[in-house]
Amino acid sequence: MAGIGILGGTFDPVHCGHLRLALEVRDLLSLASVRLLPAPNPRLRDAPRADVSLRLQMLEAAVEGEPGLEVDARELEREGPTYTVDSLQSFRREFPDAPIVFIVGMDSLRRLDRWHRWQEFTSLAHLAVADRPGGSLPGTGPVADLLAAHRCDDPATLMAKPAGHIMICSPPLLDISATRIRALVAEGRSIRFLVPDKVIELINRTRCYADEE
Ligand code: ATP
Numbered sequence: 001m002a003g004i005g006i007l008g009g010t011f012d013p014v015h016c017g018h019l020r021l022a023l024e025v026r027d028l029l030s031l032a033s034v035r036l037l038p039a040p041n042p043r044l045r046d047a048p049r050a051d052v053s054l055r056l057q058m059l060e061a062a063v064e065g066e067p068g069l070e071v072d073a074r075e076l077e078r079e080g081p082t083y084t085v086d087s088l089q090s091f092r093r094e095f096p097d098a099p100i101v102f103i104v105g106m107d108s109l110r111r112l113d114r115w116h117r118w119q120e121f122t123s124l125a126h127l128a129v130a131d132r133p134g135g136s137l138p139g140t141g142p143v144a145d146l147l148a149a150h151r152c153d154d155p156a157t158l159m160a161k162p163a164g165h166i167m168i169c170s171p172p173l174l175d176i177s178a179t180r181i182r183a184l185v186a187e188g189r190s191i192r193f194l195v196p197d198k199v200i201e202l203i204n205r206t207r208c209y210a211d212e213e
Helices: 016-028 052-063 084-094 106-110 118-124 142-150 155-159 178-186 197-206
Strands: 004-009 033-038 069-071 100-105 126-130 166-169
Touching (some): 004 016, 016 033, 016 069, 016 126, 016 166, 033 052, 052 069, 052 197, 084 100, 084 118, 100 106, 106 126, 106 142, 118 126, 118 142, 142 166
Parallel strands (some): 004 033, 004 100, 100 126, 126 166
């Protein structure tokens, strides 16, 4: 059965690094599609600069015309705090038998033990961890232990089960971050070729990152 990928993030704004990551993992695992899952107000970082509806609009504009990518707004519709574990449970209910692959960058994996009920992630989905430039595997601690217990880097073995493995992959990635995009905009510099043109139009029209952080 074809699997689905989920790439969660703040997407403040979505950039070509996110989009290439999603497509690379989709192709590596022959996933039916990858859903970009925006978080309304992530607990573990500063409040996003662009509001939820603008970040959603930017995501919709970014995936337009790309059949392998979809935007999934389920966390934005939920009342109260949103947790990834709840979203994974809701995906699992929707796709009871399909492989579900939660995609994270290495930077996110290293901080996984700060996420709510993170120990449940591998019972609900696989994790595909992208070795982002400058990243390194956690060597010791609870995340390293989880990795040792669940690691499997063979796509065929991973896709034969609905959940339970952690794959470290090194797809070609673009060294782009939303932090740098916001800084470039605030400095009045071009962000062309780092962000889809339709997203640039929205950033320019709304002036959402015009001021220094
Ligand atoms: P910020 O700079 O504001 O922290 P970001 O660019 O890291 O933002 P997020 O929305 O926080 O973007 O990232 C969502 C997910 O995408 C995370 O798992 C992150 O590791 C991953 N990611 C972001 N940019 C890249 C990139 N250039 N290559 C690979 N993975 C990325």
